[in-house]
Amino acid sequence: MRIMMDLVRAIRDDKLTLTNILRAQQEYHEQRRWSVFDVLKTRRPHRIDPRDRAALWHAARAELTTQPAGIRLAVDGVKLANEIRSANPVGAIVLHAAAAWSARYWLEEEAHHEVAYGMLLEMLGDAPIPEDEVVEHRGFFPEDNYARVCVLQACVETEAAVTYGEMAKKAHDPLVRDVFLAIMRDEVQHRQYFASFAQALVDAEVYPAKDVLAMAFTWLRPNGETHGSKREKQSEREGFVNWWERVRTGDDDDLALHDEQIRSAQLQAKKERSILKVVAEATGQRYATVHELQRGYFRSLVAGRRAESGVSMIVPRGEADADVDLASIAAAG
Numbered sequence: 031m032r033i034m035m036d037l038v039r040a041i042r043d044d045k046l047t048l049t050n051i052l053r054a055q056q057e058y059h060e061q062r063r064w065s066v067f068d069v070l071k072t073r074r075p076h077r078i079d080p081r082d083r084a085a086l087w088h089a090a091r092a093e094l095t096t097q098p099a100g101i102r103l104a105v106d107g108v109k110l111a112n113e114i115r116s117a118n119p120v121g122a123i124v125l126h127a128a129a130a131w132s133a134r135y136w137l138e139e140e141a142h143h144e145v146a147y148g149m150l151l152e153m154l155g156d157a158p159i160p161e162d163e164v165v166e167h168r169g170f171f172p173e174d175n176y177a178r179v180c181v182l183q184a185c186v187e188t189e190a191a192v193t194y195g196e197m198a199k200k201a202h203d204p205l206v207r208d209v210f211l212a213i214m215r216d217e218v219q220h221r222q223y224f225a226s227f228a229q230a231l232v233d234a235e236v237y238p239a240k241d242v243l244a245m246a247f248t249w250l251r252p253n254g255e256t257h258g259s260k261r262e263k264q265s266e267r268e269g270f271v272n273w274w275e276r277v278r279t280g281d282d283d284d285l286a287l288h289d290e291q292i293r294s295a296q297l298q299a300k301k302e303r304s305i306l307k308v309v310a311e312a313t314g315q316r317y318a319t320v321h322e323l324q325r326g327y328f329r330s331l332v333a334g335r336r337a338e339s340g341v342s343m344i345v346p347r348g349e350a351d352a353d354v355d356l357a358s359i360a361a362a363g
């Protein structure tokens with residue numbers, strides 16, 4: 031069983047209903063579930079390596095930030111679906127499907143991740159994450175264009191999947207390795223669900239392809255979001271924690287994540303390829319490099335402005351960035 035792509039074609043041509051989509055989501059979810067308590071009931075971590083501990087320390091905190099994003103997508107999806115229902119019934123079905131998946135399965139699966147990493151960290155001798163820190167990571171997720179948030183989440187899930195995959199590969203302890211591997215597999219599915227919803231929102235003409243390109247470019251551009259705490263300048267956030275901006279990297283820090291654990295050239299290249307694939311799936315536009323994506327994104331802005339004004343316009347290089355509201359970027363994993 032696989033995550034459904036081309037939802038809009040199936041709704042229009044094959045008479046796929048919202049109920050059909052919700053059942054497929056449930057079936058897929060049941061097929062893939064695993065139990066944190068079963069995994070941790072009979073096994074203990076033995077090899078306490080500082081890099082494994084640092085990886086768990088970061089992952090346990092990263093997973094705390096998904097809940098606000100899941101709530102936002104669940105609430106705003108239903109709200110927007112109701113607003114567009116008579117004008118765009120197919121778009122409304124897509125939004126209901128995205129909102130339901132977020133409320134039911136995404137939140138539930140991310141709860142597994144939060145609990146599994148937290149418990150494992152404590153089994154290695156760490157104190158539980160302080161309550162104030164837990165509460166801080168529950169800061170409200172900002173409102174934004176739904177398609178852009180789906181692409182943003184696809185980017186964050188990619189970030190998590192690639193990083194956890196690397197941690198599973200390099201972990202010294204077999205239990206730590208197995209937990210990272212199980213969670214990495216969930217994150218890969220999440221990335222695909224977000225690609226599917228972004229694609230359907232574009233196909234149903236709820237949002238233009240430009241919005242997908244904008245967010246992917248914001249993420250991947252030089253000094254973009256994917257570089258997290260390594261960016262020269264951090265953006266101000268209003269109460270929401272972006273975990274990748276909190277990654278500790280200091281030389282004297284026992285909890286630092288090393289470049290080869292999260293931001294080596296090889297890992298960044300993998301993340302880039304994966305996100306360019308999301309762009310291709312969502313828009314049908316294929317870009318081999320970030321530079322090509324930039325050109326495609328700028329072209330989409332020119333086309334959009336032409337359509338609005340009815341005249342030919344040339345957008346100077348750099349001006350296109352203004353179209354992306356960086357202050358509103360925030361997400362989980």
Ligand SMILES: [Fe+2]
Pocket residue numbers: 093096139140143190213217363
């Ligand atoms: Fe997660």
Ligand SMILES: [Fe+2]
Pocket residue numbers: 140187190216217220363
């Ligand atoms: Fe996830």
